Amino acid sequence: MQTTKVRIKVADYDSLPERAGxxxxxNGEKIVLFRISTGDVKAVENRSPHRKGGTLADALVSGKFIYCPVYDLKISLEDGKVQAPDTGEVKTYEVEIIENEVFLQI
Known part of the structure; x- marks a missing residue:
C-alpha cells in the first residue's frame, strides 16, 4: 500500500543558519535541517545511526556531509549513508524551497 506524501512548511529559508543544524x-518525527554552503537545504532524521544513539542537530557540516558530534561518523546529506569504514544510515527527507519557505515531503 502506497502512502501519499504531504508537503509541510518547516521553516523560513532566511531563518536557517548556514552550515549549522x-x-x-x-508529525512526531525529529528532523534536522542543514543549509549547506551551496545554499541548498538538506534534511535528515535527528538521530545518530550509532547503536548508542544521540542527535545530529549539532553535527559539523562539510560540503554535503555531516559529522556526528558524538561518534564522528561521516554521513551523506544526499542519501543518509554513513561513509566507510563505518556503517549505518539515517532517513533523508525531500526538501522544497518556494518563495523563501522551506517545505518537507512527509
Whole structure:
C-alpha cells in the first residue's frame, strides 16, 4: 500500500543558519535541517545511526556531509549513508524551497 506524501512548511529559508543544524519536529518525527554552503537545504532524521544513539542537530557540516558530534561518523546529506569504514544510515527527507519557505515531503 502506497502512502501519499504531504508537503509541510518547516521553516523560513532566511531563518536557517548556514552550515549549522536546526531541529524541527513534524508529525512526531525529529528532523534536522542543514543549509549547506551551496545554499541548498538538506534534511535528515535527528538521530545518530550509532547503536548508542544521540542527535545530529549539532553535527559539523562539510560540503554535503555531516559529522556526528558524538561518534564522528561521516554521513551523506544526499542519501543518509554513513561513509566507510563505518556503517549505518539515517532517513533523508525531500526538501522544497518556494518563495523563501522551506517545505518537507512527509
Amino acid at each position: 536546526q531541529a524541527v519536529t513534524v
